[in-house]
Each structure stands twice: as structure tokens, then as C-alpha cells.
Amino acid sequence: MKKRVKHVELTLALLAVQLVLGQGASVGQRGQREPVDAYGNALLAVGPLLILARRRWPIAATAGTAAATALYLLGGYAYGPPFISMALMLGWLVIDGRRWAAWAMAAVMLAFFEVYAWLAGNQSWFHVVAISTFMALLMVAAELVRIVRERRATTARAExxxxxxxxxxxxxxxxxxxxxxxxxxxxxxxxxxxxxxxxxxxxxxxxxxxxxxxxxxxxxxxxxxxxxxxxxxxxxxxxxxxxxxxxxxxxxxxxxxxxxxxxxxxxxxxxxxxxxxxxxxxxxxxxxxxxxxxxxxxxxxxxxxxxxxxxxxxxxxxxxxxxxxxxxxxxxxxxxxxxxxxxxxxxxxxxxxxxxxxxxxxxxxxx
CATH class of the missing domain: 3.30.565.10 (Histidine kinase-like ATPase, C-terminal domain)
Known part of the structure; x- marks a missing residue:
């Protein structure tokens, strides 16, 4: 029951953050990206809402968040907000032990980001390296957290x-x-x-x-x-x-x-x-x-x-x-x-x- 309450609290907090950041990013990137409308806000809400389903269907929830992120970018909306829920979902997937699924989704998303950036006209090597570095750091950080948790669990079992x-x-x-x-x-x-x-x-x-x-x-x-x-x-x-x-x-x-x-x-x-x-x-x-x-x-x-x-x-x-x-x-x-x-x-x-x-x-x- 307590875990359920925590998931609801996290969902509401992340939902508020992404919707607020979506509006802020839309203002900041006016003229470069499309303003966030009702469809964009709906896509921003998908990731936080799927947190409620993550414990039961972790891979499906992560895939749904990744799909909502891709659709958000394809809609031309401002960069930034949807990446938060996607990063959390991939990190949780690694920490929970579903490493191959997490790395496979991370590879697919990285390929999508690179292709999208190339099609959007951002063809510089700096952009390619920046996106790749961000994804690599995210996954490595998740792996480190997983290793620390496993060691603590092993120590607790030994004790x-x-x-x-x-x-x-x-x-x-x-x-x-x-x-x-x-x-x-x-x-x-x-x-x-x-x-x-x-x-x-x-x-x-x-x-x-x-x-x-x-x-x-x-x-x-x-x-x-x-x-x-x-x-x-x-x-x-x-x-x-x-x-x-x-x-x-x-x-x-x-x-x-x-x-x-x-x-x-x-x-x-x-x-x-x-x-x-x-x-x-x-x-x-x-x-x-x-x-x-x-x-x-x-x-x-x-x-x-x-x-x-x-x-x-x-x-x-x-x-x-x-x-x-x-x-x-x-x-x-x-x-x-x-x-x-x-x-x-x-x-x-x-x-x-x-x-x-x-x-x-x-x-x-x-x-």
C-alpha cells in the first residue's frame, strides 16, 4: 500500500514538472519548435502515468514512454520535458535487472534521436557525440546503481x-x-x-x-x-x-x-x-x-x-x-x-x- 502511494505521489509530481517544463520550453523555443498544444500535453502525460503500470509491466511501460517521447519529438514540440520520464524508465529497467531490454531500448532510442537530428538539420558531429554521451552516461549510471544495490543485498543476506x-x-x-x-x-x-x-x-x-x-x-x-x-x-x-x-x-x-x-x-x-x-x-x-x-x-x-x-x-x-x-x-x-x-x-x-x-x-x- 505504501509503495502504491509513493508511485502515485511520484506520478503526480513528475506530471506537474513535465507539463510546466513543457510550457516553459515552448516559450523558450518559440519560433524554432511548435507550441505545446493539447496533443503535446497528452504525450507529456503518458510517461508519468505509465509509472503506475511500471511495477507490473516494466518493459511495456518503458516502451510506451519511449514511444510517447518519439511521437512528441516528431510532433515538432520543444525539446526537453519528455526526456525526464524516459530516462527514469530506462534507469529503473536496468536497476530492476532487465538489463538487456533496457540496453536494447536505449540503442533504439539513440538511433532514433540521431536519425531525427540528422533529418532536422542538426548534422554536426558535436550533436551526434552529445546525444551518444548522454545516453551512455545515463545507462552507466543506472548500471552503477544496480551494482551498488546488488552488493548491499548480498551483504545483507550474508549478515x-x-x-x-x-x-x-x-x-x-x-x-x-x-x-x-x-x-x-x-x-x-x-x-x-x-x-x-x-x-x-x-x-x-x-x-x-x-x-x-x-x-x-x-x-x-x-x-x-x-x-x-x-x-x-x-x-x-x-x-x-x-x-x-x-x-x-x-x-x-x-x-x-x-x-x-x-x-x-x-x-x-x-x-x-x-x-x-x-x-x-x-x-x-x-x-x-x-x-x-x-x-x-x-x-x-x-x-x-x-x-x-x-x-x-x-x-x-x-x-x-x-x-x-x-x-x-x-x-x-x-x-x-x-x-x-x-x-x-x-x-x-x-x-x-x-x-x-x-x-x-x-x-x-x-x-
């Missing part, structure tokens, strides 16, 4: 595609975050619930401790899920849902015999800190699933160019309550996190237990 790719990566990251949050906390809740059921009759105080752990874990999973889901909402801050500053809480909630060792310290990029936390979390989840009675050493070593994470457990002769559920996506997920940051992760048997080692590259520390 939109990049935006979609980033959004897809964010969703994948959030899905991984959600998986890690649920896998760890639900596994912890399951283990502690089994412990509570086992001890509730003989050792109620220890069962109470297990239930308290379940309460804390459920509260934690709800909080982290809310944080992860908030990231998916428009305008939500893109911040890590967990970091290494929460490792002590993670170890305390795990219900495992864990020794946490930190060698050195330095600021870490958010993505590295989040990945490191999730790797430790998933490693402890696997211990809780398969060897809940094992002793665990979680070691973080802050090196100059990398963060080394090593989680080692001693193994257990008693299968975990979740071991019968089989393997999941824990180790592949940890490896994907490390690889995404340019690091490496290995996981496998270590003595009677299991060991996960990850090396995450770090940027050079600024002095």
Missing part, C-alpha cells in the same frame, strides 16, 4: 546468514548446557535417593543428609535450567551459567570423596571457564554413576598457554546404582567442548579406576 549461524550455535551451546545440568544433577539426585532409601531405617541421620543433598541438587538444577532458558529469550545476557568459582559447591554436592587441587591461577575467557566447569562436572557425574565409592582427585593446572584439567578416580568394586543404565553422551560431549576451543580431551582406564584429561588453550596473558 542474515551469519546471524542465523550464530543463533544456531547458541542453541547448540544451550542444548549442551542443558544436557550437562540435567545429567549431573539428576544423576546426583538418583544416587542420593538410593542412598537415602537404603539407610532410612538403620541410619536415619545419614539418610537425612542424603535428602538434604537431593534438596540442594534439585534447587541447583532448577536455578541452572532457568538461567539456561533465559539465555534463549531475546535480550537476555549471554553469560556463562556456571564457572570455576562454583567448583567447591559442585564437589560438596556431589556426595563423592573428592580432593580438589588448583595449581596457579589466572583470569580465564568465559567460554574456557564454562567448558572447564562442565568437564569437571561431567567427570564427577560419571564417577557417581559407575564408582560412587571411589576416591577422586580433580586437578586444575593453570599454565602459561593452557588450562590442564585432570579428574582421576580409584575405581570401585561395587557398581553404581546408575551403571546399569549404560553409557550416554558424557565423554563425547566433553570432547566436543574441548575441540570447540581448539583443545584436546582423553578419557580411559587408569589403573583400577578411570581418568579424564583435558587441555584447553589459553590466550597470552596481558601484562
Amino acid at each position: 542474515e546468514e551469519e546471524h542465523r549461524r550464530q543463533a544456531s550455535e547458541e542453541r547448540l551451546t544451550m542444548a549442551r548446557e542443558l544436557h550437562d545440568v540435567l545429567a549431573h544433577n539428576i544423576s546426583l539426585i538418583h544416587v542420593q535417593a538410593a542412598t537415602a532409601l537404603h539407610l532410612i531405617d538403620d541410619q536415619p541421620e545419614q539418610a537425612r543428609t542424603a535428602l538434604a543433598t537431593i534438596k540442594a541438587a534439585s534447587k541447583e538444577v532448577l536455578g541452572e535450567m532457568r538461567s539456561v532458558l533465559n539465555v534463549l529469550r531475546d535480550g537476555a545476557p549471554r553469560t556463562p551459567t556456571a564457572g570455576l568459582g562454583h567448583l567447591d559447591d559442585l564437589v560438596a554436592r556431589s556426595g563423592l570423596n573428592v580432593v580438589l587441587k588448583r595449581l596457579g591461577t589466572r583470569p580465564l575467557p568465559p567460554q574456557v571457564e564454562r567448558a572447564a566447569y562442565r568437564i569437571v562436572q561431567e567427570s564427577l557425574t560419571n564417577v557417581a554413576r559407575h564408582a560412587p565409592d571411589a576416591s577422586v582427585v580433580a586437578r586444575l593446572e593453570y599454565r602459561e598457554d593452557e588450562l590442564m584439567i585432570r579428574v582421576t578416580d580409584t575405581g570401585s568394586s561395587t557398581p553404581g546404582v546408575l551403571a546399569e543404565l549404560g553409557g550416554g553422551n558424557g565423554i563425547p560431549g566433553m570432547r566436543e567442548r574441548a575441540t570447540a576451543l581448539g583443545g584436546v580431551l582423553s578419557a580411559g582406564p587408569h589403573g583400577s579406576g578411570f581418568q579424564v584429561t583435558a587441555r584447553l588453550p589459553l590466550p597470552e596473558e596481558r601484562s
Whole structure:
């Protein structure tokens, strides 16, 4: 609707300009050209009125404007006014991508102008060159506008595609975050619930401790899920849902015999800190699933160019309550996190237990 209104406004404006210029040119060229009469004014109105049909029939509208221009000149009327609508129509035809039709019509009109000028007695080379130069400049200008518009459209499409790719990566990251949050906390809740059921009759105080752990874990999973889901909402801050500053809480909630060792310290990029936390979390989840009675050493070593994470457990002769559920996506997920940051992760048997080692590259520390 807005485009239609703009076309009507442009038609009325151009119609007024051509009719007024037609009268002015007729006065200025009195004695040399015929005065503009009703037929001449009708021909001057053709080009502006065909703007309304240009979007639906662009080639026909341009051809009609060119024909009205030719008839205007053949009628002997003053030079000038009809050239405006003809130039606009040819330029629009090029910009809209119908280049061959535009160049063909421009060539036909140029030939007509040259022949008409020769028949009218303007046989100088200057006149020939002037007409040819005007037509060439008009078409080249239209081509330049077309090229600029196409480049802008290409850039806009590339930016939109990049935006979609980033959004897809964010969703994948959030899905991984959600998986890690649920896998760890639900596994912890399951283990502690089994412990509570086992001890509730003989050792109620220890069962109470297990239930308290379940309460804390459920509260934690709800909080982290809310944080992860908030990231998916428009305008939500893109911040890590967990970091290494929460490792002590993670170890305390795990219900495992864990020794946490930190060698050195330095600021870490958010993505590295989040990945490191999730790797430790998933490693402890696997211990809780398969060897809940094992002793665990979680070691973080802050090196100059990398963060080394090593989680080692001693193994257990008693299968975990979740071991019968089989393997999941824990180790592949940890490896994907490390690889995404340019690091490496290995996981496998270590003595009677299991060991996960990850090396995450770090940027050079600024002095």
C-alpha cells in the first residue's frame, strides 16, 4: 500500500514538472519548435502515468514512454520535458535487472534521436557525440546503481546468514548446557535417593543428609535450567551459567570423596571457564554413576598457554546404582567442548579406576 502511494505521489509530481517544463520550453523555443498544444500535453502525460503500470509491466511501460517521447519529438514540440520520464524508465529497467531490454531500448532510442537530428538539420558531429554521451552516461549510471544495490543485498543476506549461524550455535551451546545440568544433577539426585532409601531405617541421620543433598541438587538444577532458558529469550545476557568459582559447591554436592587441587591461577575467557566447569562436572557425574565409592582427585593446572584439567578416580568394586543404565553422551560431549576451543580431551582406564584429561588453550596473558 505504501509503495502504491509513493508511485502515485511520484506520478503526480513528475506530471506537474513535465507539463510546466513543457510550457516553459515552448516559450523558450518559440519560433524554432511548435507550441505545446493539447496533443503535446497528452504525450507529456503518458510517461508519468505509465509509472503506475511500471511495477507490473516494466518493459511495456518503458516502451510506451519511449514511444510517447518519439511521437512528441516528431510532433515538432520543444525539446526537453519528455526526456525526464524516459530516462527514469530506462534507469529503473536496468536497476530492476532487465538489463538487456533496457540496453536494447536505449540503442533504439539513440538511433532514433540521431536519425531525427540528422533529418532536422542538426548534422554536426558535436550533436551526434552529445546525444551518444548522454545516453551512455545515463545507462552507466543506472548500471552503477544496480551494482551498488546488488552488493548491499548480498551483504545483507550474508549478515542474515551469519546471524542465523550464530543463533544456531547458541542453541547448540544451550542444548549442551542443558544436557550437562540435567545429567549431573539428576544423576546426583538418583544416587542420593538410593542412598537415602537404603539407610532410612538403620541410619536415619545419614539418610537425612542424603535428602538434604537431593534438596540442594534439585534447587541447583532448577536455578541452572532457568538461567539456561533465559539465555534463549531475546535480550537476555549471554553469560556463562556456571564457572570455576562454583567448583567447591559442585564437589560438596556431589556426595563423592573428592580432593580438589588448583595449581596457579589466572583470569580465564568465559567460554574456557564454562567448558572447564562442565568437564569437571561431567567427570564427577560419571564417577557417581559407575564408582560412587571411589576416591577422586580433580586437578586444575593453570599454565602459561593452557588450562590442564585432570579428574582421576580409584575405581570401585561395587557398581553404581546408575551403571546399569549404560553409557550416554558424557565423554563425547566433553570432547566436543574441548575441540570447540581448539583443545584436546582423553578419557580411559587408569589403573583400577578411570581418568579424564583435558587441555584447553589459553590466550597470552596481558601484562
